[in-house]
Amino acid sequence: MLIPHPLLGPRDASEFVYKGDAALMNRPDGFADDAPEAFVQYAYQRSNPRGAHRELWFHEQGDRSWLIVTRDTLTHEVLDCQLADPRRAGGSQ
Amino acid sequence: MGFSGFKVIKEALTGHRGWQPLWRDAAPKPQYDVIIVGGGGHGLATAYYLAKHHGVKNIAVLEKGWIGGGNVGRNTTIVRSNYLLDGNQPFYELSLRLWEGLEQDINFNAMVSQRGVLNLYHSDAQRDAYRRRGNAMRMHGTDSELLDAEQVREMYPFLNFEHARFPIRGGLLQRRGGTVRHDAVAWGYARAADRLGVDIIQNCEVEDFRIEQGAVVGVQTNRGYIGASKVGVAVAGHSSHVMRKAGIELPIESHVLQAFVSEGLKPVIPGVITFGAGHFYLSQSDKGGLVFGGDIDGYNSYASRGNLPVLEDVCEGGMALMPMLGRARLLRMWGGVMDMSMDGSPYIDRTGLPGLFFNGGWCYGGFKATPASGWCFAHLLATGQSHPTAAAYRLDRFQSGGMIDEKGQGAQPNLH
Numbered sequence: 001m002l003i004p005h006p007l008l009g010p011r012d013a014s015e016f017v018y019k020g021d022a023a024l025m026n027r028p029d030g031f032a033d034d035a036p037e038a039f040v041q042y043a044y045q046r047s048n049p050r051g052a053h054r055e056l057w058f059h060e061q062g063d064r065s066w067l068i069v070t071r072d073t074l075t076h077e078v079l080d081c082q083l084a085d086p087r088r089a090g091g092s093q
Numbered sequence: 094m095g096f097s098g099f100k101v102i103k104e105a106l107t108g109h110r111g112w113q114p115l116w117r118d119a120a121p122k123p124q125y126d127v128i129i130v131g132g133g134g135h136g137l138a139t140a141y142y143l144a145k146h147h148g149v150k151n152i153a154v155l156e157k158g159w160i161g162g163g164n165v166g167r168n169t170t171i172v173r174s175n176y177l178l179d180g181n182q183p184f185y186e187l188s189l190r191l192w193e194g195l196e197q198d199i200n201f202n203a204m205v206s207q208r209g210v211l212n213l214y215h216s217d218a219q220r221d222a223y224r225r226r227g228n229a230m231r232m233h234g235t236d237s238e239l240l241d242a243e244q245v246r247e248m249y250p251f252l253n254f255e256h257a258r259f260p261i262r263g264g265l266l267q268r269r270g271g272t273v274r275h276d277a278v279a280w281g282y283a284r285a286a287d288r289l290g291v292d293i294i295q296n297c298e299v300e301d302f303r304i305e306q307g308a309v310v311g312v313q314t315n316r317g318y319i320g321a322s323k324v325g326v327a328v329a330g331h332s333s334h335v336m337r338k339a340g341i342e343l344p345i346e347s348h349v350l351q352a353f354v355s356e357g358l359k360p361v362i363p364g365v366i367t368f369g370a371g372h373f374y375l376s377q378s379d380k381g382g383l384v385f386g387g388d389i390d391g392y393n394s395y396a397s398r399g400n401l402p403v404l405e406d407v408c409e410g411g412m413a414l415m416p417m418l419g420r421a422r423l424l425r426m427w428g429g430v431m432d433m434s435m436d437g438s439p440y441i442d443r444t445g446l447p448g449l450f451f452n453g454g455w456c457y458g459g460f461k462a463t464p465a466s467g468w469c470f471a472h473l474l475a476t477g478q479s480h481p482t483a484a485a486y487r488l489d490r491f492q493s494g495g496m497i498d499e500k501g502q503g504a505q506p507n508l509h
Contacts, residue, residue, distance in 0.1 A: 001400050014402040018392045018507060020346070037492075043504050044344040044435045044491040048333035050395045073347070073395045 003057060003069060004081045011062060019056035021046055022068045025084065050074055056084060096200055115280055116160075116287035121294050121319050125153045127474055128312060128321040130299050130335065131328035132156025134165035134275075134460065135452055137282035137293075138467020139327060139474070141199070144289035146468075147475035152291045153321075155314060157298035161279040164330055167397075167429040168460040169352050169384050171365050171376065173210040173270035174235050177226045180485030180497040181438060182233045187482045188465030189235075189269060195464060201281030203273050204379065209364040210270030213245070213252075213414070215259045219369055223265040230267070238266045249366065253416055259370035270365060272376055278463060302339040302449065309339065309448035325450040325474050327466075330430035331395070332453035341444055343453070344435045344491060346506040349394040349428045350386065350457045351403055355421040357381030366414070373410030375418075383421060385411060389431060389457065391507040398428040431457050437509030438497035441469050441479070441486045450474055451488065456509055 001013040028038035050073060057067045070080035104111055127143060129136045132154045143149045172192050174185035196203050214220045220239075227237035241263040242254060254261045283293055294316070301313040302324070311320035328335045333343050362377040375385040387407035390399040404426060411418045434440065434454035439462065441452050452470045455462060469483035479486075485497055491504070502508040 012402075013392075013400065020505075020507070021393075040492045045342050046333070046344065046346050046506075047342065048346050048393065050331075050334050050347075053393055055393065071392075073393050076394065076396055076400075 001076055006081060006083055015061040016057040017060045019058050022054040022056050115284040116293050119292035119294050121316050124320040126151040127323045129154045130326045132160050133163045134278050134463040135466045136327040137286055138463050139470040140291045141282050141286040142467050142471035144291055147471055154293045155297045155299060156295045159295050160283050161276050164429045165279045166276050168275055169386050170272045170275045172273050172461040173267055175230055175267045177229050178497055178499055184465055184482040186233055186235050188462050191464030199281045199285035203277040203281050205273045207269050207271040209266055209268045211264045211266045211364060212367045213261050213264040213369045215262055215370045220262055227265050236269050240264050240266055251417055256413060259413060309446050323448055323474055325470060327452040329432040329453045329455045329459055332432050339446055339449055345432045345454050346393050347395055348389045348431050348433045349399045350389045350431050351399040351426055351428045352386040353426045354424050355383040356424045368410050368414040371410035373407055395430055397430055433506035435504045435506055436496045436498040437500055439486050440488050441483045442488045
């Protein structure tokens, strides 16, 4: 599987570490009243879609950037790839 | 149709023309007492034990494909009960005891072969961890033996004991572990359930759940609506996809696990061997193929196929353990879709919806659990109460603090 890195071009997926659903970028507010429930939801529940999935890949054996890859979980086709920006929400859609 | 030695001889002498299909090709009825969604090993075992031990008469098993076409026919056939934690070990021991009596119970040759499962250790720390695991098993009444390198050498002289990085120091042996012919498990349970009146409905995919007044009352399928007092979902691999139709999100990611078979060889590996310094396990099928596997690919996937880096990794593990493996040619490889739960342990539980029950999250260890999974899910469906050996497999255990994290990896499904 090739990941089309926005800066480096196509790179083999084995250079990356898979970090899961991009919704994990949306860390809940630990001081909110509903923080315990929100963190259970955040840490343990997954939308796990069949089809397009926005997910985090960390280029550990490369430039150590974090990417948001949109990939079809039924075909492994990569539909989109962007640098993850901590100032923008990840979201699982 | 019962099986006996006499029947086999008679058929052999008369050209095998008297064999009948093992189960009826049932058409859906409008209403059932219990519907099991998913005709894999777990679903069929559930239906069988529901009919046999709980006296439920009106049961349907809905299978979107054909019986034996899912993960029950795609695994590496290993059975064992060598778990560490209290939430797991009694359950898997129940499963192994059920395997031991399965063939007589369902009158079907599932080729249960207790050839022993040996987990190798390669360091002092790993030996201590295995000693602890072995003691935990014994405290639950399970057999386990800690072997040193010489004892392992007597069993498997061809292993690479003097590997520079990962010398073999010994192993934890469970002699009662072994392998079972996986297809025969599906066929045998299907036949046994059918003989108790269970309708096995193939090519019947659940498209939606019908929910009335907050309770599940039936399922919409590609073969029409079917009503049911209780619906049990056992579709591991696709649990998130099916349960989402009922509005339920699960603590599960779907991942692909690959398995591999070599060309057929003369008998060379008597038991099941696992490499402790990497993730590699191997046994030899009765047809002669070396059956082996390793890690999941590690990314969410519903495609029943994986990628080459895992093949490379698995074969490296195999070569480190057993250099003679390099002389064998790889014949086939395939992938199956796994429910990877957040702590590596399964779920057998009620859901927030009355009438809807869930069985899934088996990670890549579901095959060995087939009988106990069916036993405990049937108990839950019939009585509304968790079976004592499966009481820890709750969907809300992450909220309540009751995680069953055998590997101590935390909420990282791709590391379990």
